[in-house]
Amino acid sequence: MTAPEAIDTFILYLATERGLSDNYQLSTRRSLESFASWLESHAKLTLGKVTPATITDYLAWRKRAGLAAASVKIEAVAIRIFFRFLHFRQIIPHDPAENLPTPRIERYLPETLNPRDVERLLSAVDTNHELGRRDRAILELLYASGLRVSELCNARLENLHLEEGFIRVTGKGNKTRLVPVGQKAIEALQSYLTEERPALVAKKTGAEIFLSVRGKRLTPQRIWQLVKHYASIAQIDQTVYPHIFRHSFATHLLGGGADLRIIQEMLGHADISTTQIYTHVDSSRLKQVHRKFHPRA
Secondary structure, three states, rough: OHHHHHHHHHHHHHOOOOOOOOHHHHHHHHHHHHHHHHHHHOOOOHHHHHHHHHOOOOOHHHHHHHHHHHHHHHHHHHHHHHHHHHHOOOOOOOOOOOOOOOOOOOOOOOOOHHHHHHHHHHOOOOEEEEHHHHHHHHHHHHHHHHHOHHHHHOOOOHHOOOOOOOOEEEHHHHOOEEEOOOOHHHHHHHHHHHHHHHHHHOOOOOOOOOOOOOOOOOOHHHHHHHHHHHHHOOOOOOOOHHHHHHHHHHHHHHHHHOOOOHHHHHOOOOOOHHHHHHHOOHHHHHHHHHHHHHHOO
């Protein structure tokens, strides 16, 4: 079996037997196709001849080429599960990735906006301008609910419950969660939904909350452009991107005294260790708590 055929077989397995998302399948395919291309052009090997050293050499090559450590780790994981599958199906005689160590990556501290800069950015939107109500609602919801940009783009009307103050979100792994919206975001959404969205609806418009001028679902790329545009107007010194609202959401909640488990639930983190990184960001809050409650502080 050729490498392209093996990759197709594996991706089909991920889709039909594992039920993994299209995005996961696409990411895995890209990783494996990159590896297969390198095998053919550099190592001159077939899949059955790959050794642990071959995989290590490839990952080192990717790192030298400037691939981020997190991306190298993703590729290593894809290669490991790919060879495990091939060996289990007896497509190759041995599993060269069986003892492959996962590359370690340094955990970074997420960037955040301070509350003052958040307010400046939100105020930069002119709601009297065309699509201003939509854009204000987008930014308010990103900050109020800590949504991932993909979750915001896919958010649907039937999942938005403004009277109750919640939105139902489908996140990673198709897991759903309820997230509070907040009064300021509710007001912005109500304004957009009544004053602007009806005029954007086209013949083939779906139930997505946020629409383009052509009545189509907004893309993550468009959200990036909008955030960058308003950050420029607000003259925010640091780099601003959609996910920084999610980081700020979590950090400001923690700083206000919210329980880490509650923040984990609202962010949709499967493992609380992912959420715990915000305790490092808000170290000043932790010191305040320590001074207040520890008997020898």
